[in-house]
Amino acid sequence: MMNDPRRGTEVNRFRVVRVFLALAVFVGGSGCVTGKVLTLPGDLARPETRGAARTTAAGPAVAVLDFTFAGAPPHEIGRDFDHARAIVWKGNPGKAMPDLIAGVLNEKGFRAVRVSSGAEVPADAVARVWGSVDKFRVETRKSGSLKIKVESAASVTLTVYGTGGSAPPNWNSTVVSDYWTEDALFITPEGVRDAVNGAANALAEETVRRLVAAGVIPGGESPPESGRGGK
Secondary structure, three states, X not given: OOOOHHHHHHHHHHHHHHHXXXXXHHHHHOHXXXXXXXXXXXXXXXXXXXXXXXXXXXXXXXXXEEEEEOOOOOOEEEEEOOOOEEEEOOOOHHHHHHHHHHHHHHHOOOEEEEEOOOOOOOOOEEEEEEEEEEEEEEEEEEEOOOOOEEEEEEEEEEEEEEEEOOXXXXXXXXXXXXXXXXXXXXXXXXXXXXXXXXHHHHHHHHHHHHHHHOOOOOOOOOOOOOOEEEO
């Protein structure tokens, strides 16, 4: 059979089309990581627990007030260094962190009552908890050469104050939580949020442990020590 000079051209065109399609798939798959802003979805939440929470329906209350937070719109809480863009979360850490702390207290069998700014503290509250969110940040970057992975590192710091029980006057404590997650290949809003949520929940658990240990919240056993985590 005679060689057709057009055959090589057709093969080369096929290769070009195949490479083009591969690039299109890559760009399409990473579409969620383009642009100048990465917006995180949803609110912070407690992880699902096995069995029913040990919330005490009756008994004295622990009032958990709003925390202060210096952040303001446009709600930038970090940087995605590989795509040179801001990471934005439109929630309010000053309300989200005490929500989580109250959630941990309820899980431990205390009756926690969230008190928003301007609201009255329940008359039967035996303890008050308030404070400030001093740091609420997350960063993402890719690493590796042969095996690329994406790492999201979140760090949350708060100063908590408490009165009640046998706590010493002017009791306060600074709590720090670092948490990181790893994903394969692509940066996703959900993956970054998981890191932030992990850091915030570890911080809430450690804060409750310190409140109980200091005697701010009487009549309970200290939860296991936490504050740093990762997966």
